[in-house]
Amino acid sequence: MRPLLRCVLLLGLLPASSPVWTQAPAAARMLSGELQGAPWRLDVPQHWNGDLVMLTHGYEPVGVPRTTPMTASDSTAPLLAAGYAVAQSAYASQGWAVADAITDNERLRQHVLTELKRVRHTWILGFSMGGAVTIASLERFPQHYAGGVSLCGANLAGEQIAADLLTTLLAFDYFFPKADGLPTAGLASREAAGLPQATLYQGIASALQRDPQHAAVIARQLQVSSDALPGTISLHALVLHELATRSGGMPVGNVGVVYSGFGDDAAFNAGVRRIDAVPSAQAQVRATLALTGRVKRPLVIQFNSNDPTIVPHMQTVYPQLAAQVGARPLPRVLPAVGEGHCDFSEVQVVQALKAARS
Structure with missing residues (x-):
């Protein structure tokens, strides 16, 4: 689970009392509070350059x-050192909270402008799930x-993420039916949604270890290493079931989908479980987690090498979508740096922001 936890931020529930400026490290002022259930903070460096960064955290x-x-x-300090004021919301809810995060971030942006006068420019910078929040915010505001x-x-749009995750779970269920310690109905079942994450991970890891040949098929299709495969599959299960819970049902189905790349594709397509989307859930995800590609502001995108969470085929989706709809300017994709998920140095974070300014 290390790739998942690297982008997890331990954020604080704050009292509903009026915010008060306090002295923070690096000679910065800090203001904190809560907006409709979402804790937030604002840090301003001593030598503020007049620009504000809305920082959106990951899962x-x-x-x-x-x-x-x-x-x-962790990225607050280097941004402050570079002269930026930094505002960030903890979001009102945890989990795959993209829709909440978009709303909470926009509410915080409006509030910050009442606290921080003479803001020259506002930028938005996000990691992992926060990257989707960043792009959606640029599209909508x-x-x-x-x-x-x-x-x-x-x-990726919520429906596309859900489709990718569902494919992962159904492929595991096909190759590893009735795995020890896991629900007999499979990872895509409601029973799996109720299992602790550690139980899911252990059951998946044990099954994969007993059949390395089929594990290699799934790893190749997911574009991850065999070592990272248990964590990737268990994360996919966690997020898909959270999407289903938030939307009131499975938001995506696979009836009519023709799969390839799973070895004997004819046998796979004949034997893989078929699921219908719940129409109301599908409609909600399409409405609240949509990405159109129609970005109208400079957008910089950067990934790490060998990321087991945001794998290569996911990384190309938004730039291609933006090109298809004729977005101007087109997103700028910087060369990959670091290894794993969200492995950026402090210097690289600031450099990426500077690239959006150029």
Whole structure:
């Protein structure tokens, strides 16, 4: 689970009392509070350059404890050192909270402008799930931003993410039916949604270990290493079931989908479980988690090498979509750096933001 946890931020529940400026590290002022259930903080460096960065964090598993006051993300310090004010929301809910995060971030942006006068430009920068929040915010509120950066971002519409995750779970269920410690109905079942993540991970890892040949088929299709495969599959299960819970049912189906790349594709297509989407859930995901490609502000995208969470075929989706719809300017994709998921140095984070300005 290390790739997942690398982008998890331990954020704090804050009291509903009026925010008060306090002195923070690096000679910065810090203001914190809560907006409609979403803890937030604003840090301003001593030598502020007049620009504001809305910093959107990645996936935080449901139930992860939050601290008081909200803890700044690791990227706050280098952005402050570069002269930027940094505002960040913990979001009102945990889990795959993209829709909440878009709303909470916009509400915070509006509030920050009442606290911080004479903002020259506002930028948005997000990691992992926060990358999707960044792009959606640029699409929906272009008038409020000078540009944005998506780092190691899940830059796909909710329905497409759900389809990819469902394929993962159904492929596992096909090759590893009735695996020990897992529901007999499979990873895509409601029974799997109720299992603790550690139980899912252990059951998946044990099954994969007993049949390395079929494990290699899934790893090749997912574009991850065999070592990373248990964590990737268990993460896919976690996120898909959260999407289903939030939307009120399975938001995607595979009836009529023709799969390839799973060895004996005829046998796979004949034997893989077929699931119908719940129409209301599908409609909700399409409405709340849509990405159109129609970005109207400078957008910089950057990934890491060998990322087991945002794999290569996911990384190309948004730039291709933007090109198809004729977005101007087109997103700028920087060369990959680092290894794994969200492995960026402090210097690289600031450089990516500077690239959005150029």
